[in-house]
Amino acid sequence: MTDPFSLRDPAQASRFAELLARLAPDRPVKIVHVCGTHEIAITQHGLRSLLPETVEVLEGPGCPVCVTSTSDLDCALKIADQGAILCTFGDMLRVPGTELSLAEARAQGADIRTVLSAAAAVEIASRNPGREVVFFAVGFETTAPGTAAVLLDSPPDNFSVLPSHKLIPPALEALMALPQVDIDGFLAPGHVSTIIGSDAYRSIATKFRVPVVVGGFEPLDVLYALALILRQLREGRAEVENAYPRAVLPEGNRRAKDLLARAFQPAAARWRGIGVIPGSGLTLRPEFSHHDARERFGVEGELGEEIAPGCRCADILVARALPSDCPLFGTACTPLSPVGACMVGSEGACHVWYRYGGRPRL
Amino acid sequence: MCLAVPARVLSVEGNVATVDLAGTRARARLDALGEEVRVGDWLLIHTGFAIRRLDPEDAQETLRLFEELFSAMEAADDD
Ligand code: SF4
Numbered sequence: 001m002t003d004p005f006s007l008r009d010p011a012q013a014s015r016f017a018e019l020l021a022r023l024a025p026d027r028p029v030k031i032v033h034v035c036g037t038h039e040i041a042i043t044q045h046g047l048r049s050l051l052p053e054t055v056e057v058l059e060g061p062g063c064p065v066c067v068t069s070t071s072d073l074d075c076a077l078k079i080a081d082q083g084a085i086l087c088t089f090g091d092m093l094r095v096p097g098t099e100l101s102l103a104e105a106r107a108q109g110a111d112i113r114t115v116l117s118a119a120a121a122v123e124i125a126s127r128n129p130g131r132e133v134v135f136f137a138v139g140f141e142t143t144a145p146g147t148a149a150v151l152l153d154s155p156p157d158n159f160s161v162l163p164s165h166k167l168i169p170p171a172l173e174a175l176m177a178l179p180q181v182d183i184d185g186f187l188a189p190g191h192v193s194t195i196i197g198s199d200a201y202r203s204i205a206t207k208f209r210v211p212v213v214v215g216g217f218e219p220l221d222v223l224y225a226l227a228l229i230l231r232q233l234r235e236g237r238a239e240v241e242n243a244y245p246r247a248v249l250p251e252g253n254r255r256a257k258d259l260l261a262r263a264f265q266p267a268a269a270r271w272r273g274i275g276v277i278p279g280s281g282l283t284l285r286p287e288f289s290h291h292d293a294r295e296r297f298g299v300e301g302e303l304g305e306e307i308a309p310g311c312r313c314a315d316i317l318v319a320r321a322l323p324s325d326c327p328l329f330g331t332a333c334t335p336l337s338p339v340g341a342c343m344v345g346s347e348g349a350c351h352v353w354y355r356y357g358g359r360p361r362l
Numbered sequence: 363m364c365l366a367v368p369a370r371v372l373s374v375e376g377n378v379a380t381v382d383l384a385g386t387r388a389r390a391r392l393d394a395l396g397e398e399v400r401v402g403d404w405l406l407i408h409t410g411f412a413i414r415r416l417d418p419e420d421a422q423e424t425l426r427l428f429e430e431l432f433s434a435m436e437a438a439d440d441d
Contacts, residue, residue, distance in 0.1 A: 003384075004404075004418040005368050019435055037365055089409070117410025119391055139409070142366060146411040149393035191366040194406065194414050216424075224428055231435075245427075246420035247406060253413060255396025328425065 005246070007218035008045075016223035017050040024052030025229035030182060031055065031229055032175065032319040034168055035189035035349015037217050043356040046220040055230070058349075060319035061171050061271060062189065064139045065091040065345030067317060069270040071301025072164040073097035073310040076136045078299045079162060080110040085128060087121035088136035090114040095343045098304025118146040125159035134293045136162045139323045140196045144282060145256040147261035151288050162293040163282055166269055168192050169200055170280035176208040181318055185211040187222070189362035190244045195260075197252025198242040209238040216244035263288060272341055273314035311340035316349050323353040330354060366408035369414055371401050379412065381405060 018042075033039070039059045043049060048057060061067050074097050075280040080086040086102070093103040093114065106112040115121050118135055125133035137147040144165040151161060168189060175181055188201055193214045211232035215225030225243035232239060242248055260282070269281025284292045294300070307314045310328055315321035323329045323342070333339035335351055342348035369381035369388065377392045379399055390412045397415045399405065404413040417422060 003368055005416060005421045007421065015432060016428075019432065022435065117391075119410050142408050142413065145394040145413065146391070146409050149391060149411065153393070191406070191408060191413065194366070207377065220428065221424070224424075224431065227431060231431075243427075246412055246416060246424055253394065253396065256394040256413060301395055303399070 005218070007220040009220065012220050013050065013223060014060065016220065016227060019227050020055075020223070020230060023050055023227060023234055025054050025230065025233055028054050028056065029184040029186045029233060030319065031057045031187055031226065032183050033057065033187035033189065033215070034060045034171065035192070036063045036345065036352065037191070038062065038187060038189065038215065038222065038353045039347065039349055040217055040356065041217050041222050043352050047219060047222055050223065051129075051226070055226075057187070058177060058319040058322060059225070059316070061274060061317045061340065063345040063347040063349070064143070064166060065089070065095055066313070066341040066348040067166060067271040068092070068095060068138050068164055068341075069301070070096070070098050070304040070306050071270060072162070073102070074301040074304060075294065076102065076134075076162055077105050077110075079134050079293055079297045080105055080112055082297055083111075084132035084134050084297070085111045085113060085124060086134050086136055087113050087115045087124060087137065089116075090195070091107070091345050091347075092136065092138060094338065095341050096308070096344075097304065106182045118150045122150045122153075122155050122159055125156045129156065129158060132158050132160070132296070134160050134162055136164065138164045140166055140168055140192050141260070142191045143341075145259045146178060148259040149313040151263045151284070151291060152259060155291065160293040160296050161284065161290045163284055164269075165264070165265070165282045166265065166271065167280050167282070169196070169204060170272065170277050172201070172204050174274065174277045174280070175205070175318060176210065178318055181320055183210060184233060185213070187225050187229065188212050188214040190214060190216045190221070190247055193244070193248045193252065195253050195256045197250050198240050198248055199250045200252065201240045205238050205240050206317060211238050211239045211241070214244050214248050216247060223316065270303075271317070273317045308339050310358050313340040313342045313350075316342050323350040327351070366406050366413060368404050369407045371399055371403045371405060373401060374399055379405065381407065383407060
């Protein structure tokens with residue numbers, strides 16, 4: 001059964017290329033998306049080659065694995081060190097902590113398991129009643145409802161969560177406030193927006209006078225969303241537009257938002273290479289403190305070295321640089337021997353560029 | 363891990379659907395959906411949870427939106 005949602009017609013793509021050329025701004029503009037899946041769509045399909053010379057598109061902090069702080073990773077390592085089974089998504093394994101990555105800790109005997117879903121971590125807890133099982137919960141608003149659902153579904157007593165989920169709108173606000181970032185438009189992440197809704201960006205568009213267009217992930221979806229951003233810039237508008245209505249409602253997914261509100265409350269969170277952003281993370285509500293791994297294991301992370309010497313991740317994660325700006329890219333730093341987190345996470349800008357050969361306009 | 367993909371529902375039992383995910387059978391929890399699900403429906407699945415029901419008609423609607431933009435821009439050029 002073919003996927004009826006695939007939108008890849010090359011003829012349509014050339015029409016978009018013409019349209020984008022007509023909409024070309026007469027000054028350099030920077031559009032930031034914050035989603036690894038967008039970076040993959042853009043790089044894999046060579047969409048940067050269809051953009052006017054004056055338009056640059058950068059990823060920013062769109063890879064949840066890459067932005068996970070060393071302090072959260074160190075908490076996970078300490079928990080594994082206490083003998084618990086630590087479950088997390090496979091992408092997390094090779095992200096550097098202060099001293100070790102989870103993969104290195106596993107090689108030294110820690111019981112670290114990869115799962116595809118929060119529900120799978122609960123199943124491991126049910127099968128191992130004599131062991132503590134901890135789900136190291138990373139991911140944006142798309143992923144967090146799954147963690148909320150298992151917390152609300154009376155998980156076994158030996159199951160707990162190390163929360164490291166992050167929220168996109170506070171991160172967009174933080175980017176706008178940074179010096180030398182100068183963002184002219186946001187391509188907002190489609191599947192985060194499936195949960196939070198396109199209305200969630202209204203205050204950002206108004207407060208910072210910046211166009212925000214929610215986009216899907218098929219190549220034509222991305223081109224359409226970029227065209228809407230350029231049209232807004234040309235017309236001097238700064239509004240929220242939804243270019244992905246087949247998956248995104250203005251109000252989002254009410255049920256998922258309700259799960260989030262019942263299990264979590266917003267809290268300040270540390271983003272690798274960026275620092276602490278107020279209200280950009282989720283902690284467990286007090287009713288679930290008995291499932292909070294931080295409390296159960298009494299762990300706190302110290303603030304370790306987050307960026308290796310010579311690595312430009314800190315600039316890439318705030319959309320100040322592209323992977324090609326890093327002298328280590330593809331030489332000293334590759335997915336097999338990554339120097340920085342942006343080369344580890346499969347949605348990290350450096351990883352995506354390496355994998356899909358994404359040097360634009362080559 | 364951010365990836366969310368469309369999958370077709372093969373069967374539903376309580377809050378779990380069995381889906382055809384690009385040719386592989388997979389299970390998807392329905393806790394976060396808040397919509398009724400029937401066999402044959404398309405769901406958007408992310409890390410084992412359905413986050414939205416998709417309607418193939420809406421893909422056609424997207425193509426209409428593209429056309430709207432193209433004609434709006436042509437009209438603007440003629441002005
Ligand atoms: S290529 Fe490697 S070293 Fe350079 S910014 Fe990316 S992750 Fe860091």
